[in-house]
Amino acid sequence: MRIVLKLALLSVAPLLTINAWAQIPSLAKCTRSANLLVCADADGNAYSVNTVGSTIYLRGFEKTGKRYWAQTNSRYGQLTFFTGIASDGEAWVGYNRRVGWTTINRFSSSGGSSAKFTCSRIAGC
Template sequence: MLERPLPRNPMRHALKYMLLSLSLLAANAATAQVPSALATCTRSANLLACVDAEGNAYSVAAAGSTTYLRGFEVAGKRYWAQTNSRYGQLTFFTGLASDGEAWVGYSQRVGWTTRNRFSSSGGSSGKFTCSRITGC
């Protein structure tokens, strides 16, 4: 019996990149280097810019409790933008891609765990949990 690979969910990968970039933004170092298999990032006072080994690129800018993300996804050849608004332990996000896809969701931090839920106009929806110890 042949096994089929699971369908690739670009929204889930975008969210993981977003969560990775937010964690890097919280770091205190002036320049961050992530293992080359993930991404190489450069940081200034309020901007983080990253490029991964596949050529996907994204940037994160923070202003108060709002975070602005922009990026380019190689696989879909599309640009995207997302805005995150934080209210205590809860972060709401909305995004729009150059192909017209829109998405909404939230992340809720509970101790060392983050619960994430999203849905998009492209039909994707889901939830996943990330932990500082075990990852996503």
């Protein structure tokens, strides 16, 4: 779940102004090329996002858990499936489905976590 929240922050980061950046020093600093985005935050976490067609490859390192992780997202129209694995053996699967301005999200992990939640552009999650 921490991964999903970090990626959500990444999608919001471009909307922040320079003044807001100065007020929120814990946001990740990123470097971007045509298909690759590499980020690191002040807490020592690092992650990358690589886009190849409709597939997105995510890789990262979580400092608190001292674990590496990888996730692959495949998009088919309004439906995105994802699978991931971490260096401690945890694996997860899930999907996101867009319906208008609403996103229906569901995931399950081998660590026992699972959730289904709905997010709206207006009301949030």
